[in-house]
Amino acid sequence: MPGVDTIKSSWADEVELDYGGLPPTTETVENGYKYVTEYKYNKDDKKTKVVRTYKISKQVVPKTVAKRRTWPKFGDSKNDKPGPNSQTTMVSEEIFMQFLNSKEEEKANDPLLDPTKNIAKCRICNGEHWSVNCPYKGTAMDTNLMEKKAAAAATAVVEAPKTGKYVPPYLKDSQKGGMGMRGRDDTAAIRISNLSESMTEADLDELVKKIGQHSKMYLARDKNTGLCKGFAYVHFKQRKDAAAAIEILNGHGYDHLILNVEWSKPQNN
Amino acid sequence: MRPLMLQGHERSITQIKFNREGDLLFSCSKDQKPNVWYSLNGERLGTYDGHQGAVWCLDVDWTTSKLISGAGDMTTKIWDVEHGTVIASIPAKSSVRTCNFSYSGNQAAYSTDKAMGQNCELFIIDVRTADSSIAEQNPILRIPMLPSKITSMLWGPLDETIITGHDNGQISIWDIRKGGREINSVNDHTAGINDMQMNKDGTMFVTASKDTSAKLFDSESLMCLKTYKTERPVNSASISPIMDHVVLGGGQDAMEVTTTSTKAGKFDSRFFHLIYEEEFARLKGHFGPINSLAFHPDGKSYASGGEDGFVRVQTFDSTYFENIFE
Helix, strand or coil, rough: HHHHHHHHHHHHHHHHHHHHHCCCCCCEEEECCEEEEEEEEEECCEEEEEEEECCCCCCCCCHHHHHHHHCCCHHHHHHCCCCCCCEEEEECCCCCCECCCCCCHHHHHHHHHCEEEEECCCCCCCCCCCCHCCCCCCHHHHHHHHHHEEEHHHCCCCCCCHHHHHHHHCCCCHHHCCCCCCCCCCCCCEEECCCCCCCCCHHHHHHHHHHCCCCCEEEEEECCCCEEEEEEEEEEECHHHHHHHHHHHCCEEEEEECEEEECCCCCCC | CCEEEEECCCCCEEEEEECCCCCCEEEEEEECCCEECCCCCEEEEEEECCCCCEEEEEECCCCCCCCEEEEEECCCEEEEECCCCCCEEEECCCEEEEEEECCCCCCEEEEEECCCCCCCCCCHHHHHHHHHHCCCCCCCEEEEECCCCEEEEEECCCEEEEEEEECCCCEEEECCCCCCCEEEEEEECCEEEEEEEEEECCCEEEEEECEEEEEEEEECCCEEEEEECCCCCCEEEEEEEEECCEEEEEEEHHHHHHHHHHHHHCCCEEEEEEECCCCCEEECCCCCCEEEEEEEECEEEEEECCCCCEEEECCCCCHHHHHHCC
16 A cells, blocks of 8 residues: 555655664675675664675585585574674685795895895995995905904803893992992993894993993893893993994994994983 | 684684585584584584583584584584484593594594593494484494593594594504404604594595694505694694695694784694695684694685684685696
């Protein structure tokens, strides 16, 4: 009785109805795809429209398999509608297989060895080539660096102090003869960063010893692993030594890394 | 690829298996309900309600009419796959760790844990008459496993033998026609066998062991043919039915997961070449160790079930098939 319906509801009622209820779920099938539009309330009591797109594909399967497709659902899925239930079946985000074609390629993925990127930086002249290939190799510019490098390497074998154990400040080697904990003078302090993990206090001492006497040094170590965190502070006795250290060590290659040395910035507190 | 995530379990997955045609995927977990899914679209067909403990293992027979499951509630249950009803419930003296139908589906084998003063034992039962009387029947054969408990079990070729993988890494083969005589045993693995899976024709099987390696064995002579080494315990391994590939899944022990970051967990599936023993691909997805893996019988997809409680069905992209191993 469509006639009765149209008479009963005025346009004003229709608007009311629209705001009150939810539009019904619709299904449309268009060239091989099925679109299901569903309306529901979300957590904030706002209406949401959910459009699901299904691709309809036909498959030829054995009779038994086709028969199993018609089995009614049972157990916890008994009340599920036909088709996947979004509560139990989800499509996860796109993932890709990582292919490792061979050992050579695996190594090539390492950024250090990537031939497309020229990461080489010369220790002698800062050019874009390895130090070995440097045209200034063997000149005065080079020998200065080489000496230091050799000295540092020699002490690298020196046994590192046991880490992770509490040592009272007055027993720390680097504190001896230095100034007290409080009111220390930061004017002759430098910060060395980009140190390798294997760095030890002995290595650091060897590195800065030649430049001038230092009163204190601190090598940041990881709390758990005891490995170097990649930076250290050195307090020199004289400011000019600190300046010299920055001059010499900044850009110096050490343990396959290029050191970065700058003035230590005062703490903010 | 966009894997299907099947979230039907509340606890970690213990085993997943495809049926023979691969249209159904069965999964069981430490919650009490094995699930069955349509593998194509991930739709859940149903749950098998009835166990009262963690379900450790399941298997489906050749015709996809019967499902067998073993659980921590000390029962083995045989189910009607279509309706999800229990056909028979066979009590045991300790929890049931492994269960498998023979290829023909005439017999089934299950093994119990060494616990509560009971020794580990392997039972072989006749399941031709599918009714509750199976529970009262005596098993065809009982083989006590004295040294170490069974953690994984397979039927050998032609249903004549049973291959067992043990807690101590031992693999044994038993002749069930001659009253359960041990034919051979090998100790190639140094730690417990977590999983064993046959290749398509049953001539070889791959083992997954806690000793961080997976090995390929000849299923008759138990000769170790290949070794796939990783640096983490391997929980499951499966052989592709169409390519010379093996997929390995594992990760840290579940107890260590909470103490390390997700990146360190290494929960990806790893693909090894069957013959060259070299890893060629990885696939991420799970955020817990993978407990069970299964290749779809058509080899074009595979499923993995993890400690995170998810089953993921991954369909390979064309790149997987184009990737020719050099």
